[in-house]
Amino acid sequence: MVHVVVPEGIDDPTRPSGGNTYDRQVCRELSCLGWSVHEHAVAGAWPRRDAEALTALSGVVERVPDDAVVLLDGLIASTAPEVLVPHARRLRLVVLVHMPLGHRPGDDGAVIRERAVLSAGAAVVTTSAWTRRRLLELYSLPAGRVYVAEPGVEAAELAPRTATGGALICVAAVRFDKGHDVLLGALEMVADLTWQCLCVGSLAREPAFAKSLRQRASSRRLGERVDFAGPRTGADLDRTYARADLLVLASRAETYGMVVTEALARGLPVIATEVGGVPEALGCGADGTLPGVLVPPEDPVALAAELRAWLVRAEVRERWRQAARERRESLFGWSRTAAILGDVLAGASLR
Secondary structure (H helix, E strand, O other): OEEEEEEOOOOOOOOOOHHHHHHHHHHHHHHHOOOOEEEEEEOOOOOOOOHHHHHHHHHHHHHOOOOOEEEEEHHHHOOOHHHHHHHOOOOEEEEEEOOOOOOOOOOHHHHHHHHHHHHHOOEEEEOOHHHHHHHHHHHOOOHHHEEEOOOOOOOOOOOOOOOOOOEEEEEOOOOHHHOHHHHHHHHHHOOOOOOEEEEEOOOOOOHHHHHHHHHHHHHOOOOOOEEEEEOOOHHHHHHHHHOOOEEEEOOOOOOOOHHHHHHHOOOOOEEEEOOOOHHHHHOOOOOOOOOEEEEOOOOHHHHHHHHHHHHHOHHHHHHHHHHHHHHHHHOOOHHHHHHHHHHHHHHHHOO
16 A cells, blocks of 8 residues: 655646656556555645645645555655654655755755655655766765656657658746747747747746747747647647657756657657756667757757758658657556556565
């Protein structure tokens, strides 16, 4: 049996995220593996903490029986040591870290809170080797208690392709961290070429930022070529991928980049920034060829150069597409992710 503590609204189609998808998929797959999964959704604007949210979390944790295994989403756990640490002796706490909250400089409070929770837990699970390394660097945790369970990906049909490769997509919530402003800068530099770019992702996370991007696209005469379409999930997102030629991700930070493997599962090449766990998600083809390319973050010139190479050179498109199809064969499903996580949970129950 495992008690899983997640943020309220993980199934809200207006707020899709990699973390929400991960939580939902592993809960389903753990059940398939025979675990009795008791899910507890905690209200609050996590990872922002306030008294009401902490009280709600406290109520959930206090109701969990002694010696139970508890899997906690890091967006909640890493913010709440005053609630969780007192229960660390009676419960087997396992923290699932999607993004280290203490990763960025300048927030000493986040570092202190996250260190306290992760140090008190029975185990920590990360979604990439990069995240594991970062946590060990930040908090000097015992390496034997920090594990990696990479996200799986659902199998998908190969996407048809166009001759020119001009159907570009970016699948990410429109936030500063996702680098849509860098993407627009690069697209302005290739405005002489033929392409369309569909940006799929929530416009409500940072509405002022999203508004400024839409205004910028319109003022630079990209408005008809760049479409900020809002979030898409399920079959609607599947159809979006099926109409695309190339995924472009200009993120400033990513722990893994699940949209990268979602694109590769359809044979779509990827241009992405070399940050966090993105290189792990991108992987390579059978002969080591990348199924796309990695560029430095915050560098619209480099991004534009790779977009231009893709759009004007048929041999580049064919090479990347072949590597993407090969990388597609090495992807694994969510059952493997859940099996790794299940082993960690079973080990925690014995501590």
